[in-house]
Amino acid sequence: MHVALVDPSRVIRKTVSDMLIAGGHSVTAFSDSAAALDYVTGNAAVTCVLTSLEVQPLDGLELCWSLRALADDRRPLTILAMSSARDSRPLDEILDSGADDFLTKPPSAQELYGRLRSAERVLKLQHALIRQADTDHLTQLLNRGALMRQARTALDAAGAGQPLTVLQIDIDHFKSINDRYGHDVGDVVIRFVAHVLRETGATAGRLGGEEFAALMPGHSLGSAAVVAHRIRSQCAARSMPQQGSALRFTVSIGLSEWVPGDSVQTLLKRTDVALYAAKAGGRDRVAVTTASLRTECVS
Structure with a gap:
């Protein structure tokens, strides 16, 4: 687990960091709570924040509140608060501010490891739920929503100078496959394309x-x-024995490359135009649409 540790005391930071490293965790320590918040905001690898309530310039409760605002259904984050003056803050106030749990400072190694094991179990479940929500059940590929999120991320990278090309792939005459052989066989064809x-x-x-x-x-x-x-x-080239004959199928593919100014929608629209051209050109084709909307079949 990658832990961000926030505490004003150099001694506490060193003591707790040593415990975390000995327990197999990686740790980045901060004395400044605002710097810690910036780091966690920009680093999705951080899955746990262990913060003292006695921090500045954001106090511990403010930091917990800000961190909780970062965590959503796409980014699980465990927030553990700690203080040497537990009675100065009611536990319900600490938890209502966004912390998942509380430890007395300095925590014992046994208590710290136990809380982290508990947090890891919850995070593992949350990540499994995210994967399930992002996955197409038939093919185990990304589903449409997850793919669109990935496309937005890829466009950001393309805007920074990395090339990006998008393909759309469609199984030719798929309705005829379902009608002749049944939907179970159609599912086998879909899974094979996913495998490729x-x-x-x-x-x-x-x-x-x-x-x-x-x-x-x-x-x-x-x-x-x-x-x-x-x-x-x-x-x-794939041949599937079915009902005494060999089922063969083809796909049509459209391509388009990102150009400055493209959104996900405009890029996919050009790719869709290319796919239509591949279909219109006789299927079992690869077609390309350029930014000038010039389309050609290349096979």
């Missing part, structure tokens, strides 16, 4: 039905097109 996408290392998700998208940060159109061709060819 997962192997590319891209950030992939299921948009719904038989349609997928993949974010490829660090890839320009050229290198992303190579990956798209590999996805297309792997799907076309």
Whole structure:
């Protein structure tokens, strides 16, 4: 667990830091509560804050309140308060300010480790719930909502100079597969496409039905097109024995690269135009739409 420790006393910081490190945790210590808040705000790796109530310039309760405002359903955060003057603050006031638990300062190693083990159990459960909420149950890829959040993050990185290409992948004639072989077989096809996408290392998700998208940060159109061709060819080469015959299927893929000024919506719109062009061009195709809205099939 990565712990941010906040206490005005150098002795307490050293003593508690040593305990945390001995217990297998990493720790970043602060004497200034405002600096600690800035650090936790900008560092999602911090999963626990252990703060004295006797801190400045934000006092301990103000810090707990500000930290609690950072924690949401996307970022679990455990906040432990400690004080050598426990009776000066009612426990309900401390907990109502956002702290999850209270320790007497300085805490014993046994008590500190016990509270941290309890916090880790809760954090593990919260992270599992987040993963479940972000995951498409059929494919185990990201679901649409989670993929859109990842896309916004990828666009921020693209704005800082990193290339980004987006792919949209659609299974050709998928309704015919369901109608002829049944939805169970259709699900097998969907899971196979998901497997192929997962192997590319891209950030992939299921948009719904038989349609997928993949974010490829660090890839320009050229290198992303190579990956798209590999996805297309792997799907076309797949043969599934069904009802005395071999079920074969293909996918169509559209690509577009981020350009300055793009939002998630405009980038996906261009990618969708490319996907439509791949479909219109005969399916089992890869098509590209550039920022000038010029579209061409490249296979």
